[in-house]
Amino acid sequence: MRIRTLSVVAVLASALGAAPEGSDLGRLQGRWEASVGKKREFSVSLDVKGNEVSATITPRRGPKVRASGELQIDEAASPRALDWVNFSTPDGIEVPRLLSIYRLEGDRLILRSGGFNDARPRAFEAAGEGVWSEVLVFTRPQEAPKTAAVTPAR
DSSP: OHHHHHHHHHHHHHHTTOOOTTSHHHHTOEEEEEEESTTOOEEEEEEEETTEEEEEEEESSSOOEEEEEEEEEETTSSSOEEEEEEEEOTTOOEEOOEEEEEEEETTEEEEEEEEETOOOOSSSSOOSSSGGGSEEEEEOOOOOOOOOOOOOOO
16 A cells, blocks of 8 residues: 555655756756856856746846746767757747756766757856856755844843
8 A cells, every 4th residue: 555655655756847856957946146257247046946947047237137937858879968948938939949968076067068950069168148148057046044043132
């Protein structure tokens, strides 16, 4: 009975988009942040839940750009492959497929993308101009230190 219950839970988790615990997709869960651009003029945050991801790009000046879609990961590829698919903005603008390579080093996610509808890069080295030519390094955000509640003296 216990094995049957665990099997049902595993099937439901898979159907709901839960990431396998020991997989790279499992390690990608949560929030990631990076500063990008020649002068680090853009901050990028990624929120990964299952294979779904929400991305927010915040320039120093101007409005934020938001998009959400899905990640497709191939851990067997060398270097490992990460595809950004089915992305669109809140107002319905579809974002082209983006083929990338990645590696995880502790709490660092290192990405190199080929650009919208371009070929997948083969190495983690900058090539050309623009954000898509950069090697992007995302990290987990630092949590604010928790302060103890202070009880006033009587």
